[in-house]
Amino acid sequence: LAQDIPFANIHNRYATIGNKYIEDDIDLTTSGLGRSRIVNKLSGRNYHVQDDIFALRLIFSGLGPAPKKLQNGENGVLLTARDFKFLGYEQNSLINGVKRITLHFNYRWENTNLYVSVYYEISSNEFSFRKWIGICDSSEGINFLDMVYVESLNFGRASFSHGQFGQPVFYKDIFLGLEYPTAENFINGGQLKIGYVVGESVKSPQYITHKAIIGCSSSETSLENAFMRYVRTIESNELRPVLLYNSWYDLRNPAIAEKDSSGIMNESSVMRTIASFKSELYDKYQIALDAFVLDDGWDKYKSFWGVDSSRFPQGFSNIVDALKSMGTKLGLWASPFGGYSNRDLRVNWGRKHGFETTGNFYCLAGSKYDSSFRDVMTKYVQEYKIGYFKWDGFLLACNESNHGHLPGIYSREASVKAYIDLMKSVRLVNPDIYLNITSGTWLSPWWLKYANCIWMQGEDYGYQEDIPSITERDKAITYKDVVLWNNFQKQHLLFPMANLMTHGIIKGRFNMLGGSNESYSSFANEVMMYFGRGITMWELYVTPDKLSPDDWNSIASAVKWAKGNEKVLNMTKMILGNPEKMQPYGYLHVNGGKAIIVLRNPYVKRQKINIKIDHNFDGLISGVNYFVKIIYPYNMILPHPLTYGDAFKIDLDGYEVLAAEMVPSYKLDPHLPLGVKYSVDKNGNISLWRKFGAKQVIHLVNGKSLGKIEFGHPVQGVRFKEKTKFVKYDKKIEARVNIEVPRNWNFPQLAILIELDSSMSEQMKPTFKATISGKQVPVSVETGNSRWYWGIVNIDSAISAVNLDVRFENDIKGKVSLWLFGQEELSHVLLNHIRIRTN
Numbered sequence: 001l002a003q004d005i006p007f008a009n010i011h012n013r014y015a016t017i018g019n020k021y022i023e024d025d026i027d028l029t030t031s032g033l034g035r036s037r038i039v040n041k042l043s044g045r046n047y048h049v050q051d052d053i054f055a056l057r058l059i060f061s062g063l064g065p066a067p068k069k070l071q072n073g074e075n076g077v078l079l080t081a082r083d084f085k086f087l088g089y090e091q092n093s094l095i096n097g098v099k100r101i102t103l104h105f106n107y108r109w110e111n112t113n114l115y116v117s118v119y120y121e122i123s124s125n126e127f128s129f130r131k132w133i134g135i136c137d138s139s140e141g142i143n144f145l146d147m148v149y150v151e152s153l154n155f156g157r158a159s160f161s162h163g164q165f166g167q168p169v170f171y172k173d174i175f176l177g178l179e180y181p182t183a184e185n186f187i188n189g190g191q192l193k194i195g196y197v198v199g200e201s202v203k204s205p206q207y208i209t210h211k212a213i214i215g216c217s218s219s220e221t222s223l224e225n226a227f228m229r230y231v232r233t234i235e236s237n238e239l240r241p242v243l244l245y246n247s248w249y250d251l252r253n254p255a256i257a258e259k260d261s262s263g264i265m266n267e268s269s270v271m272r273t274i275a276s277f278k279s280e281l282y283d284k285y286q287i288a289l290d291a292f293v294l295d296d297g298w299d300k301y302k303s304f305w306g307v308d309s310s311r312f313p314q315g316f317s318n319i320v321d322a323l324k325s326m327g328t329k330l331g332l333w334a335s336p337f338g339g340y341s342n343r344d345l346r347v348n349w350g351r352k353h354g355f356e357t358t359g360n361f362y363c364l365a366g367s368k369y370d371s372s373f374r375d376v377m378t379k380y381v382q383e384y385k386i387g388y389f390k391w392d393g394f395l396l397a398c399n400e401s402n403h404g405h406l407p408g409i410y411s412r413e414a415s416v417k418a419y420i421d422l423m424k425s426v427r428l429v430n431p432d433i434y435l436n437i438t439s440g441t442w443l444s445p446w447w448l449k450y451a452n453c454i455w456m457q458g459e460d461y462g463y464q465e466d467i468p469s470i471t472e473r474d475k476a477i478t479y480k481d482v483v484l485w486n487n488f489q490k491q492h493l494l495f496p497m498a499n500l501m502t503h504g505i506i507k508g509r510f511n512m513l514g515g516s517n518e519s520y521s522s523f524a525n526e527v528m529m530y531f532g533r534g535i536t537m538w539e540l541y542v543t544p545d546k547l548s549p550d551d552w553n554s555i556a557s558a559v560k561w562a563k564g565n566e567k568v569l570n571m572t573k574m575i576l577g578n579p580e581k582m583q584p585y586g587y588l589h590v591n592g593g594k595a596i597i598v599l600r601n602p603y604v605k606r607q608k609i610n611i612k613i614d615h616n617f618d619g620l621i622s623g624v625n626y627f628v629k630i631i632y633p634y635n636m637i638l639p640h641p642l643t644y645g646d647a648f649k650i651d652l653d654g655y656e657v658l659a660a661e662m663v664p665s666y667k668l669d670p671h672l673p674l675g676v677k678y679s680v681d682k683n684g685n686i687s688l689w690r691k692f693g694a695k696q697v698i699h700l701v702n703g704k705s706l707g708k709i710e711f712g713h714p715v716q717g718v719r720f721k722e723k724t725k726f727v728k729y730d731k732k733i734e735a736r737v738n739i740e741v742p743r744n745w746n747f748p749q750l751a752i753l754i755e756l757d758s759s760m761s762e763q764m765k766p767t768f769k770a771t772i773s774g775k776q777v778p779v780s781v782e783t784g785n786s787r788w789y790w791g792i793v794n795i796d797s798a799i800s801a802v803n804l805d806v807r808f809e810n811d812i813k814g815k816v817s818l819w820l821f822g823q824e825e826l827s828h829v830l831l832n833h834i835r836i837r838t839n
Helices: 223-234 267-285 317-326 343-352 367-384 409-429 445-449 472-490 520-532 549-564
Strands: 007-011 014-018 022-027 035-040 045-051 055-059 077-080 085-093 099-109 112-122 128-137 144-154 169-171 174-178 184-188 191-201 212-216 242-246 291-294 329-334 388-391 434-437 453-455 505-507 537-542 572-576 585-591 594-600 607-612 626-632 647-652 657-664 677-680 685-690 695-700 705-710 725-728 732-740 745-756 767-772 775-777 780-783 788-794 799-807 814-824 827-835
Touching: 007 085, 007 099, 014 099, 014 112, 022 112, 022 128, 022 212, 128 144, 144 174, 144 212, 169 191, 169 223, 174 191, 174 223, 191 409, 212 223, 223 445, 242 388, 267 291, 267 317, 267 549, 291 388, 317 329, 329 367, 367 409, 388 409, 409 434, 472 520, 472 572, 505 520, 520 549, 520 594, 520 657, 537 549, 572 607, 594 647, 647 657, 705 827, 725 814, 732 745, 732 814, 745 799, 767 788, 788 799
Parallel strands: 242 291, 242 537, 291 329, 329 388, 388 434, 434 453, 505 537
Antiparallel strands: 007 014, 014 022, 022 035, 035 045, 045 144, 055 077, 055 144, 085 099, 099 112, 112 128, 128 212, 144 191, 169 174, 174 212, 184 191, 572 585, 585 594, 594 657, 607 647, 626 657, 677 685, 685 827, 695 705, 725 732, 732 799, 745 788, 745 814, 767 775, 767 799, 780 788
16 A cells, blocks of 8 residues: 555655656755666666756846857756755645655846746556646846756767647557647757747746656556556546538528528528438437537628527527437537638728737637637537537738737647637636637647547548549548648647547538538448547438438447447557558557457458457457457458457458457357458347358357358359450550359459559549440549549440440550449358347
């Protein structure tokens, strides 16, 4: 029990603070001031460092030269604890067993009398300790604090990782950082300074800095997981899934409704959409929206974020009442810098009424705009019980000099402070409000002290045009995952996937994303990818009557699955290859003795992947056998049990999305089959599925064998009646195919893929022509950045003699391939003597 109690003491001018996980020893002797030792008790590793204790970059006023300078006019002075006189210390025991040590320093020069207090704090149950600084000047208070370094350490020979803007620094099995979004890390060999721009005069009382954090893990390979566990402890709210509708692609301001009167946002159209969600999702699936979000379109442009009374004569009162039957809260979009559509109308009106602007934007740090925006957002929370805000648009800086803040880089600090004050203000009214801050933010985990969700970067949606794709939605999926790969695999940013806004599932009147003739499987693949990435803010950018019953079922099934696996999906790593290079990739989630893997092949070519159960799977139960249970797009349990150190292989078809769970063998129903696709009906009856004519010995999870099972009579497979021929002329490619497709194939298509050499012009403009048995048929063409082209022809489940002609305006170089697409019906066998329990 004594080991669980944190300790903090000073003896013979040696300060020690620690707990059973981590310890910091600081030498305060005159000769040794600045030597420190960080002890990671989890790994047994000690770090001996030269410690400046703090560093302040000050701009001195008064008569010159400034301290450490030779000439008048030279300025910008860096002071550390070595430049100060050590005055003494305090030891304090706080509530909940927290221990604190405070060191006091003084610096005198001319008309300057600086006092610095350095605070160290630790609790019993955290594998980290915190440190911060208080600074004041009891003299004239005319000096300017440009930057503060809360940590200034030299590890000697060291190799750090991470450390980008707003990010922590990793070194072996410890992490270091500053708990603030604008944290900056300066690395020079083994020297590390962690601080931030301040931009304030040093006066009395104390200016208190943001806190630095040093934490540890049991090994280098577990450090990222340790850091993510730490992030969970600082969040403004406990992480929770939030399902919401967003109106942006469904309902808009009349000025941007694109002549579609049904898409105009007003009370009537909003009530209609609420009724649709109640009917299609709440009544049928017992799934309630957590928030119903009105995006850009609810406000009157020429007002200060006022509700447009011409379209909402009762404000939002009737809408709030209508949502109560589902237990759904109203959510609102607003933009700190003035929005996007018709922003000039908002900003020009605001400028005339005394609100601070810069160019065509509002300035959030402006004295009047800051307080007024905070007041109106807080008022809406009070009046309409708002449960969600999407705040969209944050400026890099404001260089105006008359807004009540300093220009340049200091304005960034003023804007961040204003943003954080805004978040704190609405939380005082509704502590559980969900805050999603989007464009203009960056992936610093320390935003999560104030907000629930941060924008992933990139565009709202996009199409990855340089990868050959059959569907528009496949391009959009790949685009999103390329952005995430750049964040997490290329830049190695540290931020929990669970707190990312990746923009939701889009299928609305103003953007169908996948096209008007999109297949159900295309839509279902995105639903699986969207929930399978491990995000927890689930946005539906949909028009209800654009969704088919299958679409609704896909969404409902994914919501229930994700909620049932919430704790596992919250711990995420992106794995495998780079989607931008057409490599298979995926997302791995491990927690609480279970793993979930979501995989995707972004290219048409079938690809094999190999996954080893290594340190990335920490969180599985040691010594327990696991089975890999594929749950999408079919059910199948891989035949061999696995444990730590083993590997398994999975084949991914072109554009396939596959989700699998790794489950301890004792948690699986013992009567489930291994190594074969299966389905279970609502009564617990099991059917097995394989190709017609297949034969397989079926084993069950419990080790029993059902013997060899035959799956119906053989069906002739795809046959090419004669050799496929490719003929290339200067500007023409001709493919001649004589093919027989079995009748158990649905929706067969023959497709030619032309991938042009990178040296070719982007303006090739090919024309496609196709005939089947001499009769001309339409060709569906898909292209991206004019580097590749798909020509797709629907064919019959019979013998088809197909000619495909592609003509270009110029001679071409590249690669040509021919592909057959379709949905093959399988044979099934009902296991009459086996029934399992279902839920």
